[in-house]
Amino acid sequence: MREEILSVIRLGCRYFDTAVFYLSEKPFGEAIAQALNHGQMESRDELFITTKLSTGRSTMTNAARSARFPKANLVLAKCIAPVRSNTSP
DSSP, X not given: OHHHHXXXXXXXXXXXXXXXXXXXXXXXXXXXXXXXXXXXXXXXXXXEEEEXXXXXXXXXXXXXXXXXXXXXXXXXXXXXXXXXXXXXX
């Protein structure tokens, strides 16, 4: 996945959609570090990164502790709750 991310950075893509569920955060962070080290972009600030968290799978604290994942510009928190059936008329 890291190589694919590097390829689209080289092509000029600057918006990325990630998620804890996709397991893309570590390879994405590694690709950004490599792109910066090889001069394929000047700053992390060139990118706009969206990520999603789901309750029960992770917390924002756990995601923030991910050593390789860069800061996200937008974090969407998904709260999945059971749907209750309304049986009253």
